[in-house]
Amino acid sequence: MAPAAQDAAGRLAAVRQRIADAARRAGRSPSEVTLVAISKTFTPEQILPVVQAGANVLGENRVQEAEEKVGHLPSSITWHLVGHLQRNKINKARELFALIHSVDSVALGEAIGKRAERDGKRMPVLLQVNVAEKETQFGFGEGEIAEAAAHLARAPGLQLEGLMCIAPEVEDAEQTRPYFRRLAALHRDLAARVRDAGHPWQHLSMGMTNDFPVAVEEGATLVRVGRAIFGERAAAPTAATAQG
Numbered sequence: 001m002a003p004a005a006q007d008a009a010g011r012l013a014a015v016r017q018r019i020a021d022a023a024r025r026a027g028r029s030p031s032e033v034t035l036v037a038i039s040k041t042f043t044p045e046q047i048l049p050v051v052q053a054g055a056n057v058l059g060e061n062r063v064q065e066a067e068e069k070v071g072h073l074p075s076s077i078t079w080h081l082v083g084h085l086q087r088n089k090i091n092k093a094r095e096l097f098a099l100i101h102s103v104d105s106v107a108l109g110e111a112i113g114k115r116a117e118r119d120g121k122r123m124p125v126l127l128q129v130n131v132a133e134k135e136t137q138f139g140f141g142e143g144e145i146a147e148a149a150a151h152l153a154r155a156p157g158l159q160l161e162g163l164m165c166i167a168p169e170v171e172d173a174e175q176t177r178p179y180f181r182r183l184a185a186l187h188r189d190l191a192a193r194v195r196d197a198g199h200p201w202q203h204l205s206m207g208m209t210n211d212f213p214v215a216v217e218e219g220a221t222l223v224r225v226g227r228a229i230f231g232e233r234a235a236a237p238t239a240a241t242a243q244g
Ligand SMILES: *Cc1c(COP(=O)(O)O)cnc(C)c1O
Pocket: 038, 040, 061, 082, 083, 166, 208, 209, 210, 224, 225, 226, 227, 228
């Protein structure tokens, strides 16, 4: 193997090992956790070795960036959208992505559902919760999520798969635990109502490079890991470029 491919395979294996260790610490099976490799800012040339090493679920935060990459990578990849989605990109997003992690308003959820229903389909989505209650972050407030979920559970064209959050940046990953615990509790509290309306509601998307082992201990079923797999990004995406 070329050195770059070896590095990619090694880093991917290390992340998978840490997921498995965290799952076992919590008495969970590692197979309950899907690794979403977040490839934003990386080129198809940089992404391919990670795919060849076995990553088959990839995540991007911008529709346009994903659109530019998807055709240059194997069609076996399942793509997820993890960033804020603009209304004018809904149809493109439905084409590219198997799951949208980032439904952050009732209006966006309804709009996605309407388009999907028109095609006789249901779009799998997660509802993003702004657990840190930060003004700079997208997502439903904790006080809004129950009503939003109940409302969107009745909207046609949506398949509600669960909740997603981005923990605040902290010095010690352990400090993220209360946020992940809170998201898991919200997910549990809403489960009966949303499932009764015909939705699977099985996912908790939480945990990134800095905190994914804690998230797995607290019940994550989808972890979104970028830097630990691909290496550091050249420049941190700004608020403007973080939009989907
Ligand atoms: C960039 C990003 C990630 C991955 O972050 P890393 O720190 O690179 O692991 C996960 N989720 C979302 C929503 C992101 O934008």
